[in-house]
Amino acid sequence: MKPYLKRAWAEISLPVLKKNIRIIRSMCKENTEIMAVVKADAYGHGDTHVVKFLYNKCGVKYFAVSNLDEAITVRENAPDADILILGYTPPEYAHESSEYNIIQGVTSYEYACLLSQNTPSVLRCHIKIDTGMGRIGLRYDTPEKCADEIVKIIQDNKKLSIEGIYTHFAAADSLNPDDIAYTDRQEKFILDTYKILAQKGFNLPHVHFMNSASLCYRNTPESTLARAGIIMYGLHPDTSLPLPAGIKPVMSLKSVISHVKDVKKGDCISYGRTFIAPHPMKIASVTIGYADGYSRLLSSKADILVHGKRCRITGRVCMDQLMIDVSDVPDVKTGDVVTLIGSEGCETVTADDLAGIYGTIGYEVVCGISKRVPRIYID
Ligand SMILES: *Cc1c(COP(=O)(O)O)cnc(C)c1O
Numbered sequence: 001m002k003p004y005l006k007r008a009w010a011e012i013s014l015p016v017l018k019k020n021i022r023i024i025r026s027m028c029k030e031n032t033e034i035m036a037v038v039k040a041d042a043y044g045h046g047d048t049h050v051v052k053f054l055y056n057k058c059g060v061k062y063f064a065v066s067n068l069d070e071a072i073t074v075r076e077n078a079p080d081a082d083i084l085i086l087g088y089t090p091p092e093y094a095h096e097s098s099e100y101n102i103i104q105g106v107t108s109y110e111y112a113c114l115l116s117q118n119t120p121s122v123l124r125c126h127i128k129i130d131t132g133m134g135r136i137g138l139r140y141d142t143p144e145k146c147a148d149e150i151v152k153i154i155q156d157n158k159k160l161s162i163e164g165i166y167t168h169f170a171a172a173d174s175l176n177p178d179d180i181a182y183t184d185r186q187e188k189f190i191l192d193t194y195k196i197l198a199q200k201g202f203n204l205p206h207v208h209f210m211n212s213a214s215l216c217y218r219n220t221p222e223s224t225l226a227r228a229g230i231i232m233y234g235l236h237p238d239t240s241l242p243l244p245a246g247i248k249p250v251m252s253l254k255s256v257i258s259h260v261k262d263v264k265k266g267d268c269i270s271y272g273r274t275f276i277a278p279h280p281m282k283i284a285s286v287t288i289g290y291a292d293g294y295s296r297l298l299s300s301k302a303d304i305l306v307h308g309k310r311c312r313i314t315g316r317v318c319m320d321q322l323m324i325d326v327s328d329v330p331d332v333k334t335g336d337v338v339t340l341i342g343s344e345g346c347e348t349v350t351a352d353d354l355a356g357i358y359g360t361i362g363y364e365v366v367c368g369i370s371k372r373v374p375r376i377y378i379d
Helices: 014-027 039-043 047-057 068-077 091-099 109-117 143-156 177-199 212-217 351-358 362-367
Strands: 008-013 033-037 062-065 082-085 103-106 123-128 160-166 206-208 225-228 251-263 281-286 303-306 309-312 322-325 337-344 347-349 375-378
Touching (some): 008 014, 014 033, 014 047, 014 212, 014 375, 039 047, 039 068, 039 362, 047 068, 062 068, 068 091, 091 123, 103 109, 103 160, 109 123, 109 143, 109 160, 143 177, 160 177, 177 206, 212 225, 303 347, 309 347
Parallel strands (some): 008 375, 033 062, 033 225, 082 103, 123 160, 160 206
Antiparallel strands (some): 008 251, 251 281, 251 337, 303 309, 309 322, 337 347
């Protein structure tokens, strides 16, 4: 395969990433370190390059991932970083996590024992507490009971080095008073558990619960780590609320025009004849489709930027191609570059905008840009 075929590609702006990190750091307390969340191939931005850049050029020393494969990729690019696996790793791989000096999230007493049985040497761990997300982690009615269980995990599993506890907020992206109260209770639960552990003589280095939403919308004084995901990539935790000043999207999505033609009134465009030209038009074909992660749900709904002008998709998005109305854009020709996500002149289309059109979140849009789309890193 050609190393970089100019058909459809994602541009990743490293200066924008660096600036976002600087802004996030300025929003954190002095004793809070950024833990860059780089799961899912750095939210579709390419984990190898992103990790290397964050580690070497932005001073990021903590990373979070979803699984062991991702953790090993981070280790290969950030030799001395602390790497936390947020989710489940089958216990039979515990020895490998230990070998790569990776930190495993521990979600129950039983799981802790299995990890311990499967590692020949010390395995570093953070204990996950379910304070209200309802996903994974220790779930107890009171911080006292939770702390007792954590002490039991520590005492019964000498091969596990328990370095922290953490939890995940369910609704920190909401300013609804009920949601705020709910998040307050989640935060209080983990901080109380942490204090009780300290009173019992277990002074763990880390307690963390900040995600992008809590970074943006809450004062979170006592989290030792800020697990920054979507905000680092410049997208909204919630599109109804503004982003912190200066945060910008890191990824742009580009493609090229392969064909331009004039059509008559009544001519049909694309599968299913869902688009019938209401008048004579100029139609351009673009070399990107749903197999590139540009959703078919955007058919006839999204705009693509051509020479700085918005052009509406005409008819269905195909697997590898789509068509747009370029009637109002002079001098469009084969080979012209178009922008599906990003800015041209004064026009911008964001991943959040596309998400809004088909009822999902920006996270899913950027994670969904497929492997076929090369990531090009812009210095
Ligand atoms: C994905 C994830 C994050 C990051 O969430 P963002 O909303 O992208 O900041 C933080 N913590 C946990 C446990 C996660 O799974």
